[in-house]
Amino acid sequence: MDSYQQYIEENRAYWDELAIHHPDTDSYDVESFLQGESTIRRLEREELAVVDAELLHLQCHFGMDTLSWVRNEGAAHATGVDFAPTAIETARELREQIGLTPAAARFIESDIYDLPSVLDETFEIVVTTYGTIHWLPDLDRWAEVIATHLDPGGTFYIADGHPLAEPFHHESTATDLRVHNPYFNTDVTTLEFDGSYAGTDFGLENQRSHGFSHSLGAIITALVDAGLQISFVHEHPWSFFQRFEAMEADENDRWWLPELEYELPFTVSIKATH
Numbered sequence: 036m037d038s039y040q041q042y043i044e045e046n047r048a049y050w051d052e053l054a055i056h057h058p059d060t061d062s063y064d065v066e067s068f069l070q071g072e073s074t075i076r077r078l079e080r081e082e083l084a085v086v087d088a089e090l091l092h093l094q095c096h097f098g099m100d101t102l103s104w105v106r107n108e109g110a111a112h113a114t115g116v117d118f119a120p121t122a123i124e125t126a127r128e129l130r131e132q133i134g135l136t137p138a139a140a141r142f143i144e145s146d147i148y149d150l151p152s153v154l155d156e157t158f159e160i161v162v163t164t165y166g167t168i169h170w171l172p173d174l175d176r177w178a179e180v181i182a183t184h185l186d187p188g189g190t191f192y193i194a195d196g197h198p199l200a201e202p203f204h205h206e207s208t209a210t211d212l213r214v215h216n217p218y219f220n221t222d223v224t225t226l227e228f229d230g231s232y233a234g235t236d237f238g239l240e241n242q243r244s245h246g247f248s249h250s251l252g253a254i255i256t257a258l259v260d261a262g263l264q265i266s267f268v269h270e271h272p273w274s275f276f277q278r279f280e281a282m283e284a285d286e287n288d289r290w291w292l293p294e295l296e297y298e299l300p301f302t303v304s305i306k307a308t309h
């Protein structure tokens with residue numbers, strides 16, 4: 036097994052176990068979803084028009100966003116893809132529970148990089164949001180997969196953490212921003228951790244995960260090289276999660292660093308067409 040494949044396999048084992056625990060965490064609030072609440076955030080609702088569109092949702096985890104795009108946001112159909120079998124199983128169970136059929140939303144278990152070999156379709160929209168490319172070792176191949184599955188004239192959309200925020204330590208404050216990682220980081224970051232952003236002490240058997248930092252230039256260049264035309268790159272001064280312990284959330288679940296004199300970008304959203 037080459038090292039890329041080893042990263043993917045260990046990440047899959049880690050994510051497959053997280054998919055058992057995440058539905059029980061407050062972060063995911065499955066109960067509100069089952070009662071009808073959309074998990075789609077204000078940002079992508081405002082920036083991405085999905086009504087009546089056919090969507091491909093990459094790295095869908097256990098499917099609440101995929102299902103929300105259809106049930107709450109008006110997409111005609113959504114296909115969610117994730118490499119963790121437990122996540123896909125749970126997504127299908129949730130689909131049953133909310134009364135959607137596979138004709139409205141379907142789920143495919145696949146490594147992103149293998150998707151063209153298991154899915155021979157193109158879509159009006161390919162979307163991926165919040166905590167996705169960090170897990171991918173090769174953005175050029177990622178962008179090629181997106182281009183393969185986009186209709187001519189179709190739209191790609193990503194919202195995620197801004198790469199400029201990644202080098203800072205999580206104990207940073209407004210007056211003490213501590214850089215502890217390089218922005219231009221080409222190394223893998225391997226962690227052993229019994230948890231995730233959604234909780235700790237799950238008792239995970241597979242605690243090792245491998246993450247990859249991608250600069251803003253690398254993300255945009257990968258998309259351009261794959262033949263996409265960038266429509267916008269929007270940088271936002273809030274984080275979609277509590278990146279630093281000192282951050283505080285507003286009523287839109289956007290996290291800010293109180294008393295920061297000069298705003299920094301903590302989230303980025305990019306739209307491109309094929």
Ligand SMILES: C[S@@+](CC[C@H](N)C(=O)[O-])C[C@H]1O[C@@H](n2cnc3c(N)ncnc32)[C@H](O)[C@@H]1O
Pocket residue numbers: 043046050051094095096097098099100116117118119122145146147148164165166167170171
């Ligand atoms: C942080 S989660 C995405 C979360 C999603 N935004 C949500 O809140 O539900 C990352 C997802 O990427 C998936 N993933 C990581 N690497 C992958 C790969 N190479 N192919 C397919 N899925 C992958 C994981 O299984 C996990 O479900």
